Amino acid sequence: MTTATAEHLRHSVWTTYVFSTDHKTIAKQYLAQGLFWIVVGGLLAGAMRWQLAWPDTKVPLLGEIGPEVYNMLVTMHGTIMVFFVAMPILLGAFGNFLIPLMIGARDMVFPRLNMLSVWTFALASLVMLASFFVPGGAASAGWTGYPPVSAKPVYTGVTWGINLWILGLALEFASFLMGGVNYLTTAIVLRAPGMTLARVPLVVWQQLTAAALFLLSVGPLIAGAVMLLMDRTLGTGFFSPELGGDPLLWQHLFWFFGHPEVYVVLLPALGFVLEVLPVFSRKPIFGYRWIIGATVVAAALSFIVWAHHMFISGMDPRLAMPFSVTTILISVPFAYLIFAMIATLWRGSIRFDVPMLWALGFLTMFIGGGLTGIFNGSAPADIYLSGTYFIVAHFHYTLFSTVFFGGFAGVYYWFPKMFGRVLHGGLGHAHFWLTLVFFNVTFFPMHHLGLAGMVRRIANPLQYDALVPHQWINVLATYGTLCLLAAQIPFAINILWSWLAGAPAANNPWNATTLEWAAPSPPPHLNWGARVPTVHRGAYEYSVPGEPLDWLSQDSAPPARTETGSPR
Amino acid sequence: MIAHVEIPGLPAGIAPGKVAVWWFLASEIMVFGGLIATYIVFRLGGSGWAEASHHLNVTLATVNTLVLLTSSYTVVQAFVAAERRDARAVRGHLALTILGGFIFLGLKAVEYTTEIRAGFTPGTGIFWSFYYMMTGLHALHVIGGIVVNGAVLATEGVSVRHPHRVELAGLYWHFVDVVWIFLFPLLYLA
Numbered sequence: 001m002t003t004a005t006a007e008h009l010r011h012s013v014w015t016t017y018v019f020s021t022d023h024k025t026i027a028k029q030y031l032a033q034g035l036f037w038i039v040v041g042g043l044l045a046g047a048m049r050w051q052l053a054w055p056d057t058k059v060p061l062l063g064e065i066g067p068e069v070y071n072m073l074v075t076m077h078g079t080i081m082v083f084f085v086a087m088p089i090l091l092g093a094f095g096n097f098l099i100p101l102m103i104g105a106r107d108m109v110f111p112r113l114n115m116l117s118v119w120t121f122a123l124a125s126l127v128m129l130a131s132f133f134v135p136g137g138a139a140s141a142g143w144t145g146y147p148p149v150s151a152k153p154v155y156t157g158v159t160w161g162i163n164l165w166i167l168g169l170a171l172e173f174a175s176f177l178m179g180g181v182n183y184l185t186t187a188i189v190l191r192a193p194g195m196t197l198a199r200v201p202l203v204v205w206q207q208l209t210a211a212a213l214f215l216l217s218v219g220p221l222i223a224g225a226v227m228l229l230m231d232r233t234l235g236t237g238f239f240s241p242e243l244g245g246d247p248l249l250w251q252h253l254f255w256f257f258g259h260p261e262v263y264v265v266l267l268p269a270l271g272f273v274l275e276v277l278p279v280f281s282r283k284p285i286f287g288y289r290w291i292i293g294a295t296v297v298a299a300a301l302s303f304i305v306w307a308h309h310m311f312i313s314g315m316d317p318r319l320a321m322p323f324s325v326t327t328i329l330i331s332v333p334f335a336y337l338i339f340a341m342i343a344t345l346w347r348g349s350i351r352f353d354v355p356m357l358w359a360l361g362f363l364t365m366f367i368g369g370g371l372t373g374i375f376n377g378s379a380p381a382d383i384y385l386s387g388t389y390f391i392v393a394h395f396h397y398t399l400f401s402t403v404f405f406g407g408f409a410g411v412y413y414w415f416p417k418m419f420g421r422v423l424h425g426g427l428g429h430a431h432f433w434l435t436l437v438f439f440n441v442t443f444f445p446m447h448h449l450g451l452a453g454m455v456r457r458i459a460n461p462l463q464y465d466a467l468v469p470h471q472w473i474n475v476l477a478t479y480g481t482l483c484l485l486a487a488q489i490p491f492a493i494n495i496l497w498s499w500l501a502g503a504p505a506a507n508n509p510w511n512a513t514t515l516e517w518a519a520p521s522p523p524p525h526l527n528w529g530a531r532v533p534t535v536h537r538g539a540y541e542y543s544v545p546g547e548p549l550d551w552l553s554q555d556s557a558p559p560a561r562t563e564t565g566s567p568r
Numbered sequence: 569m570i571a572h573v574e575i576p577g578l579p580a581g582i583a584p585g586k587v588a589v590w591w592f593l594a595s596e597i598m599v600f601g602g603l604i605a606t607y608i609v610f611r612l613g614g615s616g617w618a619e620a621s622h623h624l625n626v627t628l629a630t631v632n633t634l635v636l637l638t639s640s641y642t643v644v645q646a647f648v649a650a651e652r653r654d655a656r657a658v659r660g661h662l663a664l665t666i667l668g669g670f671i672f673l674g675l676k677a678v679e680y681t682t683e684i685r686a687g688f689t690p691g692t693g694i695f696w697s698f699y700y701m702m703t704g705l706h707a708l709h710v711i712g713g714i715v716v717n718g719a720v721l722a723t724e725g726v727s728v729r730h731p732h733r734v735e736l737a738g739l740y741w742h743f744v745d746v747v748w749i750f751l752f753p754l755l756y757l758a
Contacts, residue, residue, distance in 0.1 A: 109584045144741025177592070177595055184588075185584050212591075220599070221603075223602045223603040225698075226701060234691065235691030236700070237693065237697050244614055244694030245609075245692070245697065
């Protein structure tokens, strides 16, 4: 109930760095955990790719991988990347860091709930990590956990691994429910004077839409997770046809959440790009209000598209056409968003700083993923493509571009504000170009593999005669993956070295207009001096005609009026 | 150090706690909404549900419904008392509300026991899977409501400093009550 009360001002090492209620520290705690999980999730992917290129040979450090371990790698890679990398970094870290600063608040409205949220996430991380070390190993029923495989321990040989997987996800959901309630309430009640909803920066709109989407979509999956746990431990029959249940029920509950969840991850990253593009084009964002409208429409539509994940599941085929229609419909608001981004670039004074490179990388790569989405959303095409590497290629073009291209745009753009240090430009350029090239080397050929008939989640493609002639593509993709992993080394060096010894950052190194750049770098506890800023204008006033500077900060007062009443 | 910390831009009449509780309840509605929708779809598409349902104890469940409804009344009275800053009445009404919660759980335990003794376990069939899951999840929410009301009782029942906390606890308690209003006819009467 309190914001910035006296207890906020008492500091010790524990309350400053560990049990902190400061939204900026909590953001860094989310970031640190997300970065840890990137390493785990990335190495799991490396091991998977090794097995696919050179089946049943010894993976460096891991030894030989059988099909069971391969299933575990697939499952945990997907789970970790979506729930323990994308969400803590894009929502947890950036939502926490940006929302109070960008709306001119001193902190979240419920700072202690915020702390509880990050520590609940830490507990979820611990449970998920522990699941690797229990007898039987970690979950291996796929990141979507489809029954019947997931519902009966004998089908996978994994008992506690899947139980802990459900528990870890439940804790993660609890963490982000607390965070989401906090974000939405903060933005409703704590905006600075003058910060009307039509002046709120787009990334905040995206974070809030994502938070609302998560709150409203996760419920049925929570119910489904309780059912799955009861099927596994108490012998209920929700997913067992012999008891009157139905395995398809899980797919409906999972994807009712699963599709909005894709946008929970996408929207914040889209927000980073929407912030970066005007700053490095020195132009106002194109169609601010329409972008908000398109976002809300896309979010609403995401509740009625879920069965496009289930065209070959055996559901009633009469459902296919309605869900195809809604799926194709959802490309309308997204096409608008993409066109708004391109229109923002149009005739801008484009600066190719590192954040801008990542933003442009997101834009181009995401368009690739969006186009293949049209194939998948159309039931007749998807019946052929579903469950193949074409799908793997599609969702890596969308999700990798979101989480990594979008995420890195955010990291490189806000690092100076977060840590008060400047990142090294050369290392940033190397990181970007290597990632761009090897991302495409890894994932582009997978479209072909999928069309050639390689299905997902097989541990050894050489067992299938039809796939043997295409094995060189698997080898190529694996070399791509190993290089993609190595391409992250310049990033690791850059953030560590810059964090410890980088040049101090100015308050507003990019000449940007939004409020966080009006605070010191890094912002102190409670963000602002004696008074919070007063907002006088919208978030994207770049290159305003007649102004001496090509940017007007949101808190800069309007020019004094002359006696005749006209400005200046 | 900052001496003065203001809460800027807080529109009059919007209490942060209330906004947050409503967002939380919206997500809870989706949990039970998804569950109830699933139950209805399965029941419409299956057979044998009504016979299984006849083994439930409608009398005890009716008493339980009345107990929960009464506790919703007492929690409103607790809020009325809190607005008067009458800590003694807050204490009394919240204690009655919590008592109602415990009576509900006690009767539910009696029901579970007789049903399991009669051989109806969660694995007996799909109706029983839904029955135990839906009432069990609801019972967990009743326990949660008892904890919340207890926490409010421990502070506001001594001296009323934050009357809105009684209101927020009451909002949640009403939600738990409303869920039961849906579960009772769906499981026992239909």
